[in-house]
Amino acid sequence: MSEESARKDTPEQAEFRTYCRQWLQANKPGEPTVRLPQSPLEIMTPEQLSYLQAWQKSAYDAGLIGCDYPVEVGGGGRKDCQKVANEEMLAARTPFLPNVIGLGMAAPTVFYHAREEVKAELLPRLFSGEDIWCQGFSEPGAGSDLANVQTFAERKGDKWVVNGHKVWTSLAHFAEWMIILLRTDKSHKYDGLSYFVVPIRAALGKGVTVRPLIKITGETGFNEVIFDNLEVDDRYRLDELGKGWQVAMTTLLHERGAGELQTPRAGGMKNKSSHTISSSAVIDLAKTTRRGAGAAADDPILRDKMMQQLIREEGLKQNQRRSRVPALLDHPMRLLLQNKLLASEIAQSLGSLALEVEGMSSSLYLADPNAPAGGQWPLAYMNSYGMTIAAGTSEVQRNILGERVLGLPKSK
Amino acid sequence: MAQPNNYGFGEEAALLKESARKFFREHFPADKLHALVAADHNPDRPPVCQWDRELWQQLVDLGWTMLAVPESAGGVGMPVAAVAGLVEELGRAAFPCPLLGTLSATYALVACGAGGEAALADIAAGEAATLALTNQHGDWNPAATEVEYRDGALHGTAWFVQDAAKCDKLLVCASTASGFGLFWLPAGAQGVTLEADAIVDLTRDQAHIRFDGAAATEVSGNALTALDSAFPAIWTLLAADMVGAAEWQLQTTVEYVGTRKQFDHPLGFFQAIKHPLVEVMVQIDAAKSLVYNAACACDTEQEKAAQYAHMAKAAASDMAAYACSRSVQSHGGIGFTWECHVHLYFKRQKHSQMLWGDGSWHRARLADIVIGAAA
Numbered sequence: 001m002s003e004e005s006a007r008k009d010t011p012e013q014a015e016f017r018t019y020c021r022q023w024l025q026a027n028k029p030g031e032p033t034v035r036l037p038q039s040p041l042e043i044m045t046p047e048q049l050s051y052l053q054a055w056q057k058s059a060y061d062a063g064l065i066g067c068d069y070p071v072e073v074g075g076g077g078r079k080d081c082q083k084v085a086n087e088e089m090l091a092a093r094t095p096f097l098p099n100v101i102g103l104g105m106a107a108p109t110v111f112y113h114a115r116e117e118v119k120a121e122l123l124p125r126l127f128s129g130e131d132i133w134c135q136g137f138s139e140p141g142a143g144s145d146l147a148n149v150q151t152f153a154e155r156k157g158d159k160w161v162v163n164g165h166k167v168w169t170s171l172a173h174f175a176e177w178m179i180i181l182l183r184t185d186k187s188h189k190y191d192g193l194s195y196f197v198v199p200i201r202a203a204l205g206k207g208v209t210v211r212p213l214i215k216i217t218g219e220t221g222f223n224e225v226i227f228d229n230l231e232v233d234d235r236y237r238l239d240e241l242g243k244g245w246q247v248a249m250t251t252l253l254h255e256r257g258a259g260e261l262q263t264p265r266a267g268g269m270k271n272k273s274s275h276t277i278s279s280s281a282v283i284d285l286a287k288t289t290r291r292g293a294g295a296a297a298d299d300p301i302l303r304d305k306m307m308q309q310l311i312r313e314e315g316l317k318q319n320q321r322r323s324r325v326p327a328l329l330d331h332p333m334r335l336l337l338q339n340k341l342l343a344s345e346i347a348q349s350l351g352s353l354a355l356e357v358e359g360m361s362s363s364l365y366l367a368d369p370n371a372p373a374g375g376q377w378p379l380a381y382m383n384s385y386g387m388t389i390a391a392g393t394s395e396v397q398r399n400i401l402g403e404r405v406l407g408l409p410k411s412k
Numbered sequence: 413m414a415q416p417n418n419y420g421f422g423e424e425a426a427l428l429k430e431s432a433r434k435f436f437r438e439h440f441p442a443d444k445l446h447a448l449v450a451a452d453h454n455p456d457r458p459p460v461c462q463w464d465r466e467l468w469q470q471l472v473d474l475g476w477t478m479l480a481v482p483e484s485a486g487g488v489g490m491p492v493a494a495v496a497g498l499v500e501e502l503g504r505a506a507f508p509c510p511l512l513g514t515l516s517a518t519y520a521l522v523a524c525g526a527g528g529e530a531a532l533a534d535i536a537a538g539e540a541a542t543l544a545l546t547n548q549h550g551d552w553n554p555a556a557t558e559v560e561y562r563d564g565a566l567h568g569t570a571w572f573v574q575d576a577a578k579c580d581k582l583l584v585c586a587s588t589a590s591g592f593g594l595f596w597l598p599a600g601a602q603g604v605t606l607e608a609d610a611i612v613d614l615t616r617d618q619a620h621i622r623f624d625g626a627a628a629t630e631v632s633g634n635a636l637t638a639l640d641s642a643f644p645a646i647w648t649l650l651a652a653d654m655v656g657a658a659e660w661q662l663q664t665t666v667e668y669v670g671t672r673k674q675f676d677h678p679l680g681f682f683q684a685i686k687h688p689l690v691e692v693m694v695q696i697d698a699a700k701s702l703v704y705n706a707a708c709a710c711d712t713e714q715e716k717a718a719q720y721a722h723m724a725k726a727a728a729s730d731m732a733a734y735a736c737s738r739s740v741q742s743h744g745g746i747g748f749t750w751e752c753h754v755h756l757y758f759k760r761q762k763h764s765q766m767l768w769g770d771g772s773w774h775r776a777r778l779a780d781i782v783i784g785a786a787a
Contacts, residue, residue, distance in 0.1 A: 008417055283783055298786040300776070307775035310782065311723045314705070315698030322701045325418045327426035328497075330659070335701075338694055398687045406666050406689060408680035 009084070016067075016081045020088040023062050028092050029055050036269075038380060040100040041170045042221045049132075049174055052098035055266075056129030064089065065103070065264045066127035069111060074124030082262040089266035096267040101171060102126045102133030104263040106179045108254045110197065111261070113238035113247050122177065122197065127264075134200065136166040136180035136225060137248065144396050146181070147190050147245060151227060153182040160184075160237070162198065162207070162230040168390070172210045172223035175200045179251065181244050193244030197236045200225070207231065217382045255391045257343075258336035279310040279350060285372065286357045296357050309346075309353050316342045334405045341397040344387035351381030419708040420493045428490075429497030432476070436505035439467055442660075442753045445506055449614040453750045459608035461577035461617040463508040468578075472538045477511060480518040480645075485529055486536035487518075492645050492710040496652040496703055503656030506760050508615045510575040513542030515649055517583040519642035524594060524632035531596040531631055534581055543646075544570035544621055545585035545639070552769045554639050559586040559623055561593055561630070565603065566623035574767070576606055576619035584628065585635045592635035595628035602626065613763035614756055641714070644721035647768055648706040651721075651728035654764045655700045658732055661739040661757050662692050669742055679742070688738050695731035702727050719781050726774035732761040733771075 009017060034047045043049050059065050064085040069075020097103060107126055110119055125131040142148040151164025162182060172178070178200050185192030200208055207230030213222040239247050253259040283306055286297035296302055319342070322328050323335040354377040355362040362378055364371035388394045402408040449462045471477060479495050481487020495515065502511060518535055520543065521528035535541060545554045548571045559568040566586055573582075576599070584595045599606065603626030609618045632638045666689060669680035679685045706720035736758045740747040747754050765771075779786075 287783070294787050297783050300786065303779040303783060303786065304772055304775050307726070307778045307782070310778070311702070311727050311775070312698065314720075314723055315702055315727060318701030318705045319697055321417065322419075322704060325421055325704075327421055327429065328419070328700070328704060334693070335697060338697065342694065342698075395683070395687070398690045399683070401690045401693065402680070402686040406662075406680075406686075406693065408666065408670060408686050408689070409678045411681055411683050411686060 010080070012079060013081060013084050016078065017084045017088060020064055020085050021092075023064070024088060024092040024094065027058060027062065028094055029058075032095065032269075036095065037219070037221070038376070038383060040096055040098050041386065042215075042217075042219050042383070043098060043171065043174065044220050046174075049098060052095055053129045053132075055095050056097045056099060059089070059094075059097070059266065060128040065097070066107070066123070067264075068261060069107070069123065069127075072116075073111065073119040074127050080262075082264055086262065086265045090268050093268035094266045095269045097129065097264060099126065099129040099132050101135050101179075102129075102131070102177075105135055105251045105255045106133040106177070106197070108259055108261045108263075109179060109195070109238065109247060109251045112250050113195065114197070115235060118197075118235055126177075131176040132171055132174045134169050134172040134175035134178045134223075134225075135251070136169060136178045136198075137251075138168045139165055140167055144393055146248070147193065149181050149183055149193060151180070151182055152186070153184050153194065153196065153232070155184075156231075158234045160196070160232045160234060162196075162227045162232055164227050165224065166227075167224045168213070169210075169223045169225050170221060172200060172225050173212060173220075176202070178225070181248050184241055184244075188242070190245045191242045193248070194241050195238040195244040195247035196232060197238065198230065198232050203230055215383075216385065217379055252392065256337070256340035256397075258333065258339060279306060279313055279353075282306060282309065282350060282354050282357055285354060285377075289357055289359070289361075289372065291359065296359075302357060305353055305356070309350055312342075312346050312349070316346060331405055337397070337401055337405060340391060341394055341401070344384065345394060347387055348381070348384035351377060351384045355381055415705075415708045415712050419704040420491050420711055421497065421704060421708075422494075425491070425494035425497050428479075428494055429501060432498045432501035433504070435470075435474075436501055436507060439470075440464070440505050440507055442506075442664075442756070445508075445615070445756060446753050449508060450750065450756065457610070459610045459617070459619075461608065462614070463578060463617075467507075468509045468540075471509065471511065477514050477538065477540065478518075478536045480515050480522070481532050481536045482522060485532035487532065491707070492648065493704055493707040496649060496707040499649045499652040500656035500700075500703075503653030504660050506615045506657055506660070506757055508575075508578075508617075510540040510542060510578040512649060512653060513575045513579060514540045516543050516642070516646045517541035517581070519645040520583055520594065520638055521596075521631060523638035523641040527631040527633075530629070531581070531583070534596075539580040540575075540578060541581040541583055542574055542576055542579045543585075544573045544576075544582050545635075546570065546572045548620075550766070552773065554585045555592060555636060557585045557587060557592070559584055561586040561588045561595060561628070563625075564627065565625040566595060566597070566628050567625060569620055569622050571620045572609075572767075573619050573621050575617055576621060577608060577617045582621065583631075584623070585639065588630075588633065590633065593630050594632040594635045594638060596631050597626060597628035601628070611763070613759045615760045616763060640718075643768075644706065644717035645710045647721040647725040647774070648703055648710060650764060650768055651699060651724040652703045652707070654728040654732045654761060655696060655703055657757050657761055657764070658692070658696045658699075658735040661735045661754070661761070662689065662696060664754065664757075665689060665692075665739045665742050668746075672744070679744075685742055689742065692731075692735050692738050695727070695734055699724065699727040699731045719778060722774040722778040722781070725769060726771045726778065729765045729769075729771040729774070732765045736761045736765075 067076035067078045067081040071077040153160040184194040209226040289296040366375040478487040479490040483489040547556045547558045603624045605622040702724040706724040709717040709720040
């Protein structure tokens with residue numbers, strides 16, 4: 001992958017690639033002393049967090065994060081170089097970056113919609129991972145129907161007073177800041193929404209309460225956040241009053257991998273959980289899993305299912321490649337808007353297939369010494385529902401694709 | 413060898429695809445197809461071969477039938493990725509013609525080396541050809557051929573020969589004293605009897621061909637090796653045809669469910685209709701991406717070509733089955749009638765789904781490559 005892309009590099013990218021490669025060779029962190037979770041959204045302990053934060057900070061200080069943002073906001077001022085850094089970090093099998101919501105969603109939104117001085121204030125510590133960010137969109141009554149947000153911000157001079165309840169908030173227990181969709185006008189559903197960034201940690205006990213929610217897997221990392229007369233300065237409003245829905249689209253577009261700015265990405269470090277990422281891991285599992293007199297890998301039906309999985313994965317990979325070949329595209333957003341739907345559903349079918357390969361041993365969970373792959377597959381399978389539900393459920397994604405790409409009438 | 417990021421699909425390829433699209437849109441819209449092939453609805457009708465020979469001649473004159481013939485043999489020598497673009501457009505139009513057969517024969521002949529050159533010159537001169545190698549049970553392994561070459565002539569029957577009645581030449585796989593050979597002969601040669609099959613698909617013709625001592629030129633004494641190296645391109649181009657046809661099925665169905673109203677709403681308002689059509693689109697896109705990846709592998713990464721072509725044809729076969737089912741079902745009552753054009757593509761796609769191996773056939777072979785043969 002990395003070699004293939006290297007041949008298409010601009011001079012700037014080529015020079016930067018060499019730099020990244022050398023830096024990573026010398027500075028890639030060593031084996032973690034703590035058990036790392038499968039993704040940043042399952043970070044449970046301060047030890048896990050500080051190991052990952054130290055890694056993000058060193059990568060940022062070296063210039064591998066925020067490469068394409070302007071220098072004035074803490075970026076690297078380069079052109080199309082984040083993708084190069086990502087490729088090199090993935091190839092070097094580094095740990096993942098903990099500030100995933102900050103980098104993937106908050107940063108582009110703040111960059112496109114905040115005041116200049118707010119960008120300069122917030123983005124450097126976001127890029128470095130010193131400030132963890134979380135996202136306050138969902139509410140008990142606003143899931144797929146996101147525009148039904150009721151958490152209210154009332155104007156008091158140049159301040160806003162926020163009251164309400166956000167749920168399913170990953171990383172809120174570690175977060176300094178939150179991007180948040182608030183209602184500023186109760187008489188208009190969409191046009192009554194405004195978008196802010198609000199402090200969380202600094203306001204704990206002073207208008208903000210964070211309560212953990214336990215996930216289906218038993219893990220924490222998930223929270224509800226209660227706002228009780230939290231005061232927020234008007235400078236932290238993004239874009240105009242009543243434009244919250246449009247700003248939220250910037251966030252969602254980037255969250256779904258269809259935005260303008262490349263999200264910094266790292267990962268691939270070998271640990272127990274890194275086995276749960278592709279069909280090749282399931283094929284290896286099938287080779288070592290006994291079924292009847294032979295191996296699960298000899299079972300014709302499992303072989304067929306594993307090949308279906310492999311073909312789906314290759315299809316997504318090739319979609320991403322084809323999305324950059326204009327002559328082979330019928331509609332500019334058609335492939336991009338499929339990314340989130342496909343990635344999450346492919347991860348889910350992978351987990352499901354792994355459990356089928358494991359057979360009865362898939363009943364064994366993390367603490368069981370006999371669990372294949374340390375019990376990571378049942379964990380991965382359950383966690384995959386986070387992916388097919390969060391950031392717009394698969395059903396919402398299909399509505400978006402049907403309406404925006406196929407031009408079908410809008411569903412209620 | 414690594415593949416180029418853009419599949420090697422450059423300006424020339426884009427231009428070819430665009431002109432093919434325009435050509436079929438202007439000269440062969442769906443109502444013309446319907447008028448050409450669906451005049452007789454009788455399910456008991458005898459086998460027929462209905463095609464627009466003049467329009468085919470225009471394709472020949474444009475040089476499209478010799479695109480894959482190497483320049484050294486008088487052809488154009490275009491990469492498979494570019495040819496796939498043309499075939500995708502041909503599939504979108506469901507144009508009845510022997511192009512796929514001619515291209516398939518071309519790749520097999522190219523794999524024959526020097527022995528194939530004279531035959532390639534025939535194709536470069538505008539002749540149409542097709543492959544004849546399948547037995548009566550539809551076995552896609554050419555070693556299962558029922559045709560035998562002995563005493564200087566072909567004997568036996570080749571089954572499921574595509575667009576046979578439209579072809580000038582046949583490329584036959586036959587067992588020989590020393591293994592398997594490929595043989596080139598005129599479709600109308602002495603000792604060749606074409607027995608047309610009565611098939612469901614109205615956009616093709618198919619036949620079983622009896623050889624009773626037909627004289628033929630041996631173009632390769634090692635047919636299995638030559639075909640093995642040609643199959644990836646053959647599977648990939650059929651999959652490209654299916655992708656184009658499926659896009660027609662999708663767009664036609666989307667248009668219908670956007671206008672037809674029930675319960676005060678267009679059908680497409682309802683998620684029971686909308687979501688399956690999105691799924692059709694998603695499957696088309698994966699198959700299409702896999703087609704160009706496989707085509708590019710045929711051009712630049714031969715050692716991976718079979719693996720990627722299995723993926724492309726497996727994805728295209730399953731995708732086509734789903735597109736067929738949703739296109740008829742979403743059209744409701746009208747979709748069940750002969751007058752609605754949807755059935756033409758339904759039938760072409762069901763035929764293509766099985767042709768050269770269905771999804772599970774390709775996945776079984778892919779598994780042998782990726783996992784290793786089962787114990």
